Amino acid sequence: MSAKKTIKPRAISGFPEWLPEIRIVEQQWMNEIRRIFESYGFCSIDPPSVEDIDVLTSKGGDTDKEIYALRRLQAEDGGDEARVALHYDLTVPLARYVAQHFNDLAFPFKRYQIQRAWRGERPQEGRFREFYQCDIDVVDVDNVALDFDAELPAVILEVLASLGLDRVSMHINNRKILQGFYEGLGIENVVETIRVVDKMDKIGPEGVAKMLVDDAGIDAATAQRCVELASIRSTDTSFAERVRALDVKSELLDEGLDELTFVLEHLASVTQEQAVADLAIARGFDYYTGTVYEGKLIDYPDYPSILSGGRYDDLVGSFLRRRLPGVGLSIGLTRIFAKLVKEGQIQPGPKCPTDVLVVQLPGVDRAVARDTGRHLRRRGFNVEVYHEAKKVGAQMKYADRKGIPYVCFPPGEPGALPEFKDMQSGEQTSVSLDAWSPSGSGGTFKARTVSA
RNA sequence: GUGGGCAUAGCUCAGUUGGUUAGAGCGCAUGGUUGUGGUCCAUGAGGUCGCCGGUUCAAAUCCGGCUGUCCACCCCA
Structure with missing residues (x-):
């Protein structure tokens, strides 16, 4: 009589899973997302879940702490060094894919990707270690038309609306505005300044001002002007005059204002005030160089962002001796879906597909x-x-x-x-x-x- | 990685100032005869009180460690 030992069944924390009646809704969502992406001509790619570690870390930053490496349980001699790892987002695999298949792709390359990504974070509400992202990106040779910066958010908002999600806001900024403004003010530590300003909605203007002085070594008067810039928001193009009124001279700044104005003008005609120019948005990833996007659920303002993206000057620089800029936007599907499930906003489907x-x-x-x-x-x-x-x-x-x-x-x-x-x-x-x-x-x- | 809360049945939770056989609701199983579900009734299964150690005549209850989990920070979809 062997004592029966049972293991408490439990999904690993941070790795969400659903009952059949919820999963069936998630599948419907994915079908709908795919349908609309394709209606705009985006094609699908499905690169592997793993990439070479060198590829994944090629974007720099200290994201490597959060990358899950893969190795066999019984590694043989010299084999315990992991060579592959689970992708951390869908952008880096895209970069490798485009570089590798450069000769076989037609540009501008417009693709969508609905896949899981993995991050070794501490799980929390809205923060998962395994989650779906639904990305659309446009990559082109030498230059990507600014029109795409305006089209992508429109596509994403259409997708969400078709899923019944109207209470979503799309905050848009342009890194050139931030960089030009800061340089115009003589700030040296632009990267740190951007990082601090991005916390605007979390710690407020006073918090940002204090942190700019303490952490970025900026004098109080200059910090105040950064806060003034970050406080500007508008659903139309009026933000530009307000920025110019702050009287900072910079060519880069002017360029950024023109670009953001173009994007907002276009979006104003296709959405209902969901798109907002928000000069506090910066986004963490430092490879963004132009337009940046961040989406929020309006009814859950403290919940982390559910959409993210931006423009990057060069996607494939570390793989090819060509310049391929791009612009992309990602839906945090798991983040949205899990929240709505938790709030009882998802009407469960049938427990099985049987008619x-x-x-x-x-x-x-x-x-x-x-x-x-x-x-x-x-x-x-x-x-x-x-x-x-x-x-x-x-x-x-x-x-x-x-x-x-x-x-x-x-x-x-x-x-x-x-x-x-x-x-x-x-x-x-x-x-x-x-x-x-x-x-x-x-x-x-x-x-x-x-x-x- | 840093700091804090929590851990009792499959789930949500009771459990008095330490005291004898740890409970409820929901869920699950069987039955309430013949070929008709939901409601109702009856019966039943199911717990090393997260794990290890300590204090005590006595620990689910007090103390310490570990693990898990949740929250905040970092960072981010």
Whole structure:
């Protein structure tokens, strides 16, 4: 008698998973996201989950702390040094992909990527170690049209709206404005200044001013002007005059203002004030050089950003002797979805995709049920044939608990008509397998056909 | 990586100033005869009270360590 030892079943923290009725909604979301991305001509790529470690760390920064390396449990001699690791985002794999297939791609290269990414962070609400990102990027040779800076956020907002998410804001800034402004003020530590200013919504103007003095070594008066810049927001192009009123001279600054104005002008005509010029937005990644984006759920202002992206001067510099700039935007799918699940905002779908359960009547040849199922399946329905000739009550209960909308009783004797029962209304009718159609009150079938 | 809270049944949680056999709701299983689910009723299964050690006649309860988890910071979708 061996003591049975059970391991407490638990998903690893930070690695979300859903019950079938939630997962089915997530799948519908992904289908919808893909559909709209493709409607704008973006193509799909699906590079591996792992890349060479040198590739992943090529973007610099200290993200390597958060990269999961892969190695075999039983490493052989000299083999314990990990050579590959799980990708940290979808942009670096894209860079490698574009560089590698440069000769086979048509530019501007517009691609979408719906994949998981992995980060070795401490999990928290909205922070996962494994999560889906839905990226769209445009990469071109030597120069990417500014029009894309305006189109991408419009695409993303359309996607979210089609998922029923209108309460989303898209904050947009331009790194050239920040850099030009700071340089115009004679600030030397621009990178640190950007990092601090990005905390505006978290620690407020006073906090930023103090931190600029303490951490970035900026004098109080100059710090104050940085805060003034960061306080500017507008849903139209009026931000530009307000920046110019601060009277800082810089060519780069002017360039940034023109670009941001262009983007805002375009977005104002295709969205309803969801896009906002927000000069406090900076974004952490230091490879952004122009437009930067950050999206938030309006109803959960303390929840971390759900959209992120920007323009980079050169995506593939570390792989190719060509300059390939790009602009991209990413939906934090898991971040959004998990929050809405937690808040009860996701209407669970059915527990299984079955439209019809065929009952197996006790005392009737099981071939009858099997053939009935096959017949209905050929008509395009998702059909389960109950796995044993158990009591009919038990089979009904199964259909009920799985949320299967229709039950079919195959004919008990040759020549008789089958009967169909609508589980929601309780209505039961005799009708041939070819003539039967769902009455419409069944939720599963409708949900599935609508999304298909 | 730094700092703080929490840990009792599958889930959500009770459990008095340490005291004998640790409870509830939900969920699950079976039954309430024959070929019809949901509601109701009855019965039942299920816990090393996270793990290890200490204090005590006695620990779910007090103390220490470990692990897990959640929150804040860092950073970020």
